[in-house]
Amino acid sequence: MGLLSFIKEAGEKLFGGSSAQAATPDANTAAAAAIKTYIETQNLGLTGLEVTYVASSGVVTLAGQAPSQEASEKASLAAGNVANVTSVDNNLVAPAAPPAQYHDVVKGDTLSAISKKYYGDANKYHAIFEANKPMLSHLDKIYPGQKLRIPAL
Numbered sequence: 001m002g003l004l005s006f007i008k009e010a011g012e013k014l015f016g017g018s019s020a021q022a023a024t025p026d027a028n029t030a031a032a033a034a035i036k037t038y039i040e041t042q043n044l045g046l047t048g049l050e051v052t053y054v055a056s057s058g059v060v061t062l063a064g065q066a067p068s069q070e071a072s073e074k075a076s077l078a079a080g081n082v083a084n085v086t087s088v089d090n091n092l093v094a095p096a097a098p099p100a101q102y103h104d105v106v107k108g109d110t111l112s113a114i115s116k117k118y119y120g121d122a123n124k125y126h127a128i129f130e131a132n133k134p135m136l137s138h139l140d141k142i143y144p145g146q147k148l149r150i151p152a153l
Contacts, residue, residue: 005087006080008058010145013083014038028053035060039078042134044071046092058086069097073149078135081146101150105142118150127151
């Protein structure tokens with residue numbers, strides 16, 4: 001899938017800023033374990049998931065197998081929408097499918113407005129919501145800096 005960029009300051013706060021900034025092997029391993037656990041809680045059906053994290057660059061690398069392109073993309077989003085992560089190098093093996101587009105949420109965005117932008121119809125926001133579950137738990141819980149998956153319809 002390749003490399004996706006994210007906003008470092010936005011996202012889930014899985015590990016403290018001081019340990020994430022320390023860039024020691026132990027801190028990197030602990031942060032990678034926290035990110036792996038977070039991805040696994042999304043129940044994406046990944047097998048053999050391996051996660052590495054390098055705090056000095058903010059890069060997460062994913063390896064393993066995904067049951068679908070969608071699951072692989074959601075794993076990237078789960079890892080990337082974590083504070084202190086700047087990019088995700090997704091090396092998950094998944095069946096070939098057209099890749100989705102991505103949208104970086106800005107202040108004032110709503111799922112309806114994003115739907116209007118990509119689909120020309122504000123009422124198709126549920127497709128975006130469903131494509132980002134379980135990372136999104138509620139229609140109104142998007143935040144600036146978050147990256148969302150925009151599926152093809």
